[in-house]
Amino acid sequence: MVSLLFSRIVSTAVLFVISHLAGVLAAPSGWDGLNNQARDILARATPAAPHFVVYGDQYVSGTTGPPALSFLLLEGAWDKAEEWTTLTASERTTVKSQYAAAGISLVVSVFGSTDVPTTTGADPIGTANTMAAWVKQYDLDGIDVDYEDFGAFDSGTGSAENWLISFTQQLRTQLPVGQYILTHAPVAPWFSPNYWGGGGYLKVHNTVGSLIDWYNVQFYNQGTSEYTTCSGLLTASSSTWPQTALFQIAASGVPSSKLVIGKPATSSDATNGYMSTSTLASCVSQAKSQGWNGGVMVWEFPGAAASWISAVRASSWPV
Numbered sequence: 052m053v054s055l056l057f058s059r060i061v062s063t064a065v066l067f068v069i070s071h072l073a074g075v076l077a078a079p080s081g082w083d084g085l086n087n088q089a090r091d092i093l094a095r096a097t098p099a100a101p102h103f104v105v106y107g108d109q110y111v112s113g114t115t116g117p118p119a120l121s122f123l124l125l126e127g128a129w130d131k132a133e134e135w136t137t138l139t140a141s142e143r144t145t146v147k148s149q150y151a152a153a154g155i156s157l158v159v160s161v162f163g164s165t166d167v168p169t170t171t172g173a174d175p176i177g178t179a180n181t182m183a184a185w186v187k188q189y190d191l192d193g194i195d196v197d198y199e200d201f202g203a204f205d206s207g208t209g210s211a212e213n214w215l216i217s218f219t220q221q222l223r224t225q226l227p228v229g230q231y232i233l234t235h236a237p238v239a240p241w242f243s244p245n246y247w248g249g250g251g252y253l254k255v256h257n258t259v260g261s262l263i264d265w266y267n268v269q270f271y272n273q274g275t276s277e278y279t280t281c282s283g284l285l286t287a288s289s290s291t292w293p294q295t296a297l298f299q300i301a302a303s304g305v306p307s308s309k310l311v312i313g314k315p316a317t318s319s320d321a322t323n324g325y326m327s328t329s330t331l332a333s334c335v336s337q338a339k340s341q342g343w344n345g346g347v348m349v350w351e352f353p354g355a356a357a358s359w360i361s362a363v364r365a366s367s368w369p370v
Contacts, residue, residue: 053179097232097264098156100308101346103236103360104267106160107131108351109164122163122197123182125173132159135189138318143190156192158232159185162199169203169210175218183225193232194222195267204241205249212255219259228262236267236313236348239278240292242300256305265309267348268300271324278324284312285341297338310345312338316354328362336366 108130123132123322135143150157162168168178186194197218202335203211210262215235222233232264241252256263270278274291278284287294294303301307314331315321326334335347350356 055120057072058239066172076111097229098154100265100344101364102265102311102348103346103364104311104313104348105247105360106351107351107353122165123159123161123177123185125162125166125168125171128185129165139192145175145308147190156232158193158195158234159189159191160195160197160236163197164199165204167200168198169200169214177222178222179218180225183222186226186231193226193234195234195236196222197236199238204247204249204251207256212247212249212251215255216258219255219262223259223262230266233262234265235263236266237271238269238273239288239295240273240305242305243292244297244303246293253303253305260305260309265311265345266305266307267311267313268297269313269350270297271313271315271350272323273324274321279326281330281337284326285338297343298341301343307343308345310343311348312345313348313350316349316351316359320350320354328359332363332366335363339367 058061075097122129127133128136137149138146147157159182166173168175182194196215198212198215200211200213203214219233221237226233235252235255237252237255240246243251244253247254250257256266270284274289276283277289277292278296283289284329285297286297286299288294294300297310297312298307300310311337312331315325318325331347347360349359349363
């Protein structure tokens with residue numbers, strides 16, 4: 052993304068969604084009598100807020116498999132996502148079980164800054180079917196829509212919004228609510244009301260928000276002074292992107308529990324919008340005290356790993 056997760060964004064990344072319990076989770080005893088299909092569905096079930104999401108696309112020499120998969124593009128899996136496909140089914144099952152035991156879901160992210168699906172005329176229905184089939188084939192817990200077709204949004208015709216709506220609806224026919232995670236990763240300015248000719252992400256939310264589990268909102272790469280203080284991030288955005296701070300988006304009708312604050316792990320992981328972990332932890336604590344419990348997303352591993360998450364949630368959901 053260059054507005055979402057991972058410095059090198061091709062089309063498919065894998066996200067790590069960490070349980071808010073943040074501990075090693077044992078399978079509930081009630082699973083003992085369930086068949087394998089029922090166990091699989093329960094393992095993929097959408098975790099409750101808060102969500103702690105780590106994107107991983109950066110290549111780390113010598114690693115195989117998570118936590119460094121990369122994006123799924125229109126042309127297929129690339130980088131670490133492609134590497135995931137080279138593991139045997141048994142190897143993938145072993146990795147998945149280790150993450151599940153730690154309360155972590157693996158979700159593939161699609162498009163990123165590489166693909167502009169609306170502009171290039173990709174069919175939203177066929178694309179959704181293909182990508183959902185990939186999720187199922189390679190046994191992931193869901194899909195993250197990192198749509199970054201800025202030209203389509205800027206056109207003001209509604210082409211971007213309508214494409215996203217159709218794509219999301221079709222994804223849910225293949226990846227049902229409650230059985231698979233489905234998230235979106237919009238840039239914060241796309242939630243600005245009365246700004247986008249096609250209605251922006253508020254139109255997307257008002258039409259298919261019930262199908263989207265949460266939004267990994269990119270509060271970075273939107274200007275050198277945008278979303279860099281707690282007030283600018285939480286309560287009052289600048290006039291450049293009006294009404295797009297966290298609680299302003301919530302005031303526009305998006306449930307605050309679905310709004311996950313996205314930030315870069317280091318200053319080199321984004322052009323701008325970086326906050327230190329201590330500053331971000333203070334903002335997260337302030338937001339929680341006002342009733343928000345969405346969680347935090349970070350771009351990207353390995354700049355952000357367990358210690359980054361622990362530091363950011365230290366004043367709100369300490370572990």
